[in-house]
Every structure is written in structure tokens, then in C-alpha cells.
Amino acid sequence: MEKFVISGGLNLSGKIRIKGAKNSILPILAGSLLTSERVEIKDVPDISDVKVMLKILECLGVRISWKEDLLILEPGSLYTSEIPETLMCEMRSSIFLMGPLLGRLGKVKVSYPGGCDIGPRPIDLHLKGLASMGVKILEENGCVQAEAKTLRGSDIHLDFPSVGATENIMMAAIYAEGSTLIHNAAKEPEIIDLQNFLNKMGAKIKGAGTDTIKIEGVKSLNDVNYTLIPDRIVAGTLVIAAAITRGELILENVIPEHLEAVTAKLQEAGVEIWEEQDTLHVRGGNIKAIQSVRTLPYPGFPTDMQAQTMSLLTLAKGNSTIIENVFDGRFSQVGELKKMGARISVQGRSAIIQGVDQLKGAVVNAPDLRAGAALVLAGLSAQGQTIIKEIHHIDRGYEKFEEILQQLGANIKRVGAQDENF
Known part of the structure; x- marks a missing residue:
């Protein structure tokens, strides 16, 4: 070592x-799965968490290339919704992938995420929010399987203003039928950054940075060129x-x-x-x-x-x-x-x-x-x-x-x- x-x-x-924010790039990388078009992100930090997330995206079928400080993603047609356990264990932020994969493919299988040992950080708020949108969730043998033929907009109240749960639910709601309201949402600047990134692709989100975020479902997202905060x-x-x-x-x-x-x-x-x-x-x-x-x-x-x-x-x-x-x-x-x-x-x-x-x-x-x-x-x-x-x-x-x-x-x-x- x-x-x-x-x-x-x-x-x-x-x-x-x-350079660009770690706590922005990880959910934004997950959000790139919501489109099949080209995604360009500027000012991406060269840190190990980003490298792990990119390995996961490659496993899902995303083509990745770098041009100096520009990261280029080509999600195209994803060929799996299952994230390798070895990579999930390396980084807690991989849980962000649940929402985008449910929105894009209607199903996802993940193991419980890893990351720094700084005390309990349960994913129950993520799962509770997704379940209220019509997602069927099965937890067994250290894995979470989630599936939804149709995602439905919902009124969701978070018991705690969790950053991860707020972002995961935001991304799942992009393709949901109708509108989704997230109450007691986290207000971090990185959530505003995620909203701006998704809206630039054609999403309809407003309220990030306040305690109530509203997402109107859309049918598709387009390509994007974006610079991180x-x-x-x-x-x-x-x-x-x-x-x-x-x-x-x-x-x-x-x-x-x-x-x-x-x-x-x-x-x-x-x-x-x-x-x-x-x-x-x-x-x-x-x-x-x-x-x-x-x-x-x-x-x-x-x-x-x-x-x-x-x-x-x-x-x-x-x-x-x-x-x-x-x-x-x-x-x-x-x-x-x-x-x-x-x-x-x-x-x-x-x-x-x-x-x-x-x-x-x-x-x-x-x-x-x-x-x-x-x-x-x-x-x-x-x-x-x-x-x-x-x-x-x-x-x-x-x-x-x-x-x-x-x-x-x-x-x-x-x-x-x-x-x-x-």
C-alpha cells in the first residue's frame, strides 16, 4: 500500500x-444512463471513485473516452441492468444507479454498497421512495432486486433530507408517468448541479436547492455538453x-x-x-x-x-x-x-x-x-x-x-x- x-x-x-465536484460527478455519471445519446462532461476530477463508477458504466455497456479534461460517454443500448458486486462494494455512490436503470430499463439488481466506514448509512429512504413509485423490491442474500413495468409519479416525503435518496428518486422520476414531488429534499449545491445537468438533456425538474423538488415525467432525453460545479x-x-x-x-x-x-x-x-x-x-x-x-x-x-x-x-x-x-x-x-x-x-x-x-x-x-x-x-x-x-x-x-x-x-x-x- x-x-x-x-x-x-x-x-x-x-x-x-x-476542479469539478466529486459529489456532483458521481450522480451525474449515473444520470447519463437515462439517455442513449452522447454525453460530454467537462472538469471531471481524476479520482478513484470516478474510476470505479466508470468501470460500472462500462460493465453496463457504456462506451467511454477522455479528451484532456473532457469525459465522453456513449450509453447507446445498455445490455445489462445488473451491477457487479465487486464494484458495488468499492463505492457507496453506486447506489445512485438504481433510479436511472429503473427509468431506462425497468429493472436493476445491486448488492449493498460499500464506501467509507463513517457509521450506518441505510438505503431504506432510497427503497421507500422507489416503492412509492410502483417499484417492486426484493431484498435477499445481500442483494436488492427492483423492477417496475411502469413508474408512476408520486408524493414522497423523506424522513431525513438524504442527498443520495433525493438524487436517486429525482432520476427515477424522469421517465415516470405524471409528476413526482419530493418533500424534505436535501438542498446541497450538488443536487442543483444534477438538476441542471438533467434539464439540459430535456428533463423537467424544478425546485432543487429548496426542500420541495418537482419532476414532470418525459419520454426521452437528448445529448448534452455540461461543465461541473x-x-x-x-x-x-x-x-x-x-x-x-x-x-x-x-x-x-x-x-x-x-x-x-x-x-x-x-x-x-x-x-x-x-x-x-x-x-x-x-x-x-x-x-x-x-x-x-x-x-x-x-x-x-x-x-x-x-x-x-x-x-x-x-x-x-x-x-x-x-x-x-x-x-x-x-x-x-x-x-x-x-x-x-x-x-x-x-x-x-x-x-x-x-x-x-x-x-x-x-x-x-x-x-x-x-x-x-x-x-x-x-x-x-x-x-x-x-x-x-x-x-x-x-x-x-x-x-x-x-x-x-x-x-x-x-x-x-x-x-x-x-x-x-x-
Whole structure:
């Protein structure tokens, strides 16, 4: 397994452009199955989750090619509705394929999805919504088989504003008879991105970004050329990279309003942040404690930025509290940060961070995607050398992370398992 080796203590500086959003491209790739026409998507991030999703699409019969930063999909005539279990187990987002395959082929067979271990993330909201549209669902032997001769529009109320369930139901409803209403829908920017992508193909969806989304069924979708929104989580991670190293960065191709919950808290911690159209300027300095950071569905503070923020607050003057309201088991970075000298105690959904003057390099494991990114940030500021193992988790959501950080002045390198020195 590959590792990151970091020599910390350097101030990051420079300019970087943010690429397309991981949490947009995965459902959009699934949504491409709803047409038989050519689909072109620009600014696609080169991350392992995208590669897994593309393998799945190829297994279903989609022809795929790249031209620099342009991804070209030719769905044509799909020749199966069954997704290989080996690929489903690699990535939770593969569950998005249920809605499009039901809409296009009227049936689908999947195994339960994998992904990061950040606590229970049941798919019952997906299945409940699809069942209300006339889908017959059979669960047995770790697989879900779903079939519908005709999808019917329905009034669906989500018990929780689940991003995945909202997007899956949206895509299933494209070819349903009549109209579908999703109440208590998730409001994330990536859902708006999916709506815009589908509407550009000829879908009739409105309301994304609000708690009620309406989909009018259509008979077919056409070809499309589409550019993804920038990744707000990658941008937020780099904002903290500047702050934790007392550096100064310029982030281009950013939608500042998507980051307002994050930048407001970081400014509260003493980080200088100012915006200029689609650019963020960030300057780090002395970090102040934050009384309370609470993760919530959008537009609240994103759970995907909780771990990175914790790394920053380990160096704050005073005590800070983070409350994780979205996922159980999402404090997996705590034990690893303690190896680096952090003072953190966890009580249920709350983590209390007592700031220290300096983190120290250590050998740590990346337990999941965002926790792994948090450990990289900690390593950038730590005294001495930090070795991070299990970095395949980080590769799921950050394109060539070490190369980006190298461009900004970090001393970080990727080494293979065969390198006995590490």
C-alpha cells in the first residue's frame, strides 16, 4: 500500500484552480444512463471513485473516452441492468444507479454498497421512495432486486433530507408517468448541479436547492455538453491547509456562497478570508478556539469538513467543541490526531479539543476519505516527519493531492509499499 511522507512546518503559498465536484460527478455519471445519446462532461476530477463508477458504466455497456479534461460517454443500448458486486462494494455512490436503470430499463439488481466506514448509512429512504413509485423490491442474500413495468409519479416525503435518496428518486422520476414531488429534499449545491445537468438533456425538474423538488415525467432525453460545479470540499480543505500552515493561498474557480458555513467558522477562528468573484484569498495566522461547530445538512456546516476543521482546532488557543449531527462514527481521526500530540476527548456526538502549541510527526492511518485529508493537514503543520498509511481512501476524493500541495510549497511525497525506508 502507498503512503504519504510529509515533513511539516512549511508555509503554503500560491494559486490553485479547483476542479469539478466529486459529489456532483458521481450522480451525474449515473444520470447519463437515462439517455442513449452522447454525453460530454467537462472538469471531471481524476479520482478513484470516478474510476470505479466508470468501470460500472462500462460493465453496463457504456462506451467511454477522455479528451484532456473532457469525459465522453456513449450509453447507446445498455445490455445489462445488473451491477457487479465487486464494484458495488468499492463505492457507496453506486447506489445512485438504481433510479436511472429503473427509468431506462425497468429493472436493476445491486448488492449493498460499500464506501467509507463513517457509521450506518441505510438505503431504506432510497427503497421507500422507489416503492412509492410502483417499484417492486426484493431484498435477499445481500442483494436488492427492483423492477417496475411502469413508474408512476408520486408524493414522497423523506424522513431525513438524504442527498443520495433525493438524487436517486429525482432520476427515477424522469421517465415516470405524471409528476413526482419530493418533500424534505436535501438542498446541497450538488443536487442543483444534477438538476441542471438533467434539464439540459430535456428533463423537467424544478425546485432543487429548496426542500420541495418537482419532476414532470418525459419520454426521452437528448445529448448534452455540461461543465461541473467546483468541489466545495476540496476548496474548503485547501482553505484550512493555508490556515494550519500560516500560509497564503489563492483559490480559483470557487463558488464562495457554497462555502459560507465553512468560511464563517474559519473567520471566527481568526483566518483571513476574502472573496473576489469566483476566487477566494486565504491568509493564516494565530488560530482562536471556536466555542461550537455543529455539522448539519446544507446550508449548515458540512460533515465532510468536520475532520479537517478538527485538525485546525488542535492548534487553536483555548478549547473548542465539534458536534457531529449527521453521521455516527465520524470521529475516526481522533485517535490518529492524538498520536500527533492532539488533546481531544469524545463524548457521544461531541468532541472537545484542547488546543496545543505544536503537533508532532507520527505514523498514522487514514481511516476514511475526509479523516485522511485531516491527517494530511495535521502533517503539514507538525514538527518532524509524518507518515500516513491507507491513502487509497484519500485518493477517492482528492485528485493527485500530494502534487497540488507540492505546487504550493509542501514537502510531501507518495511512496510505495516496497520502499523499506518508510
